[in-house]
Amino acid sequence: xxxxxxxxTRFWPIVVPIVGVVLLVxxxxxxxxxxxxxxxxxxxxxxxxxxVQHAEVVAxxxxxxxxxxxxxxxxxxIEVALIVTLMSSGKDSSTLARDTVFSAVMITMNGIVGLxxxxxxxxxxxxxxxxxxxxxALATVTALAALTMVLPTFTETPGPQFSTSxxxxxxxxxxxxxxxxxxxxxxxxxxxxxxxxxxxxPLDDDEHAAVPSTRTALTSxxxxxxxxxxxxxxxxxxxxxxxxxxxxxxxxxxxxxVVIALxxxxxxxxxxxxxxxxxxxxxxxxxxxxxxxxxxxxTIPSIAIASIWLTGPLLLGxxxxxxxxxxxTVVVSALTVVPGRATRxxxxxxxxxxxxxxxxxxxx
Numbered sequence: 239x240x241x242x243x244x245x246x247t248r249f250w251p252i253v254v255p256i257v258g259v260v261l262l263v264x265x266x267x268x269x270x271x272x273x274x275x276x277x278x279x280x281x282x283x284x285x286x287x288x289x290v291q292h293a294e295v296v297a298x299x300x301x302x303x304x305x306x307x308x309x310x311x312x313x314x315x316i317e318v319a320l321i322v323t324l325m326s327s328g329k330d331s332s333t334l335a336r337d338t339v340f341s342a343v344m345i346t347m348n349g350i351v352g353l354x355x356x357x358x359x360x361x362x363x364x365x366x367x368x369x370x371x372x373x374x375a376l377a378t379v380t381a382l383a384a385l386t387m388v389l390p391t392f393t394e395t396p397g398p399q400f401s402t403s404x405x406x407x408x409x410x411x412x413x414x415x416x417x418x419x420x421x422x423x424x425x426x427x428x429x430x431x432x433x434x435x436x437x438x439x440p441l442d443d444d445e446h447a448a449v450p451s452t453r454t455a456l457t458s459x460x461x462x463x464x465x466x467x468x469x470x471x472x473x474x475x476x477x478x479x480x481x482x483x484x485x486x487x488x489x490x491x492x493x494x495x496v497v498i499a500l501x502x503x504x505x506x507x508x509x510x511x512x513x514x515x516x517x518x519x520x521x522x523x524x525x526x527x528x529x530x531x532x533x534x535x536x537t538i539p540s541i542a543i544a545s546i547w548l549t550g551p552l553l554l555g556x557x558x559x560x561x562x563x564x565x566x567t568v569v570v571s572a573l574t575v576v577p578g579r580a581t582r583x584x585x586x587x588x589x590x591x592x593x594x595x596x597x598x599x600x601x602x
Contacts, residue, residue, distance in 0.1 A: 250284075251291040255461050258285040258468030265475060275479050282472040282501070289465035289505040292458040294512070297521075299455035304424060305521075307528060308459075309506060312466055314532035317342070317502045318540045320470045325541075325548055332551045335541045336387060337495025340560060341599075342533040343383060345503050346526045347567050348592035350510045351574070354522035355585030358514035367520040369578035371423070371430030375527035376575055378419045380568050382534040385411055388564070390555030398555025405552070409542035416535030423528075433520040466505070473501045489600050496599050503529060519580075559598055567591055 258281050265274060293312075297305020321335050358365035386408050395401045400408060423431050450458070480497050484490075506529050513521035538554075545552050556564065570591060574584045 251288040252461060254281070254284040254288045255292075255465035255468055257281060258472060259464055262468055262471040262475070266471075270475060270479065275476065278472050278475055282469060282476065285465050285468045285472065286501075286504045287508070289462055289469060290508045290512070292462035292465060293505065293509055295450050295458035296455055296462060297509075299450050299452070299458075307420065307423065307524075309462075309509060310525060310528040310532045311536070312462060313502060313506055313529065314536050317470065317499075317533065318537050320474055320498065320502065321537065322540065322544045322548075325544070332553045333492060334495055335537060335552065336554050336556065337492045338499050339533055339537050340387060340556060340564075341496045341499035341595075342503060343379070343530045344563065344567065344592060344595040345499055346506070346530040346533070347379070347571055348588045348595065350503070350507050350526040350529075351523070351571070352585045352588030352592055353507070354510050354514035354519065354526065355574075355580050355588065356582050357511055358517065358519045358522065359580065359582045359585065364579040364581050365514070365517070365519040366579045367523050367575075368430050368432070369575055371427070371432075371520070372523045372527065372575045372578075373572075374422060374427075374430065375419065375523070375531060376568075376571050378415055379527055379530045379534070382412055382415055382531060382538075383564060383568075386534055386538045387554055387556050388561055390553075391557075391561070392555075397551065397553060398557075399551055399553050405542050405545070408554075409539040412535045412538045416531060419531060419535075423524075431520065431524055433518040469505070470502060473498060476501075490602060492602075493599050496596070557602075559602065563591065563595055563598070 261278065261281050265278070268274070270278065293305070293309040296308050299305075300308065317338070321338055325334055355365060389408075390400050390404075391398045393400065393404060395404065477494070477498070481491070481494055484493050484497070506525050510522040510525040513519075513525070541552065570584075570587055574580050574588070
């Protein structure tokens with residue numbers, strides 16, 4: 239029995255992503271009944287946990303901030319593929335990209351940051367991070383969100399959408415901002431994004447764990463990609479059930495975008511929480527703000543290209559209540575970031591904003 243448990247503990251991160259892909263291929267064209275819906279949900283949850291395991295191996299090999307960047311970009315690329323796939327399915331999906339990207343921003347900047355602060359701040363103490371790096375990330379996310387999701391509401395183009403030339407400009411600006419940040423994070427000012435102690439010095443590697451070999455890291459990278467493909471594919475299979483459940487309880491159809499974003503960002507949320515529990519709050523901030531940035535900076539250009547063959551309008555502009563929530567989030571985030579340290583109070587404030595976002599998504 240002990241040998242079976244040991245084998246399962248060691249190899250489940252390898253087996254589960256493969257099972258996820260096999261299940262995805264097997265049921266891709268099948269109408270899911272109640273039993274298959276439950277099976278897909280269970281495998282989906284296991285695949286998310288496997289993705290987190292492999293992301294940690296890759297992050298430990300390449301070090302910060304590259305590890306956070308790998309997970310953020312990998313998840314966002316798959317998220318973009320999911321959005322484009324659902325938009326091309328023929329359903330009314332004119333606001334799907336906006337709803338999913340805005341949800342990703344609220345989940346990362348309030349949900350993940352708030353949870354990480356609650357976990358990371360010692361009792362009656364504070365948790366520390368680098369204000370230069372985190373502030374740069376926050377500034378980039380703010381600019382991206384304003385340019386792509388606030389401006390469309392106030393342009394002279396009818397409806398909360400861009401004209402073709404405006405959409406092209408927003409896409410190019412998004413790519414430029416994201417590229418400049420990645421260069422800053424990984425080359426020009428890498429030290430701003432490394433975990434720090436209270437005195438501002440770099441934090442030693444957690445638990446002094448041995449760095450995995452190149453072969454192990456490459457294997458984990460491959461399995462991470464497999465796991466993320468399985469996560470998004472299985473989430474797409476679950477989407478009709480999600481849509482039916484949302485309609486059955488009387489929630490707005492836009493709440494589907496919230497559920498999709500929650501599913502896709504679950505690996506990053508778990509990884510950020512685990513980093514915070516090891517007193518590596520900078521890593522949690524890198525994951526949260528990096529994911530928000532990648533979600534906007536990669537999604538909007540991709541959707542702009544996809545709009546060439548997609549039919550129907552592309553509504554990117556936020557509503558009044560969403561703009562208020564985004565503004566509150568930016569202001570509170572700035573107040574959290576500037577000191578370079580935070581308490582559980584700030585975590586609670588972010589989580590209240592996250593709860594407000596969820597509530598207003600259900601009761602607009």
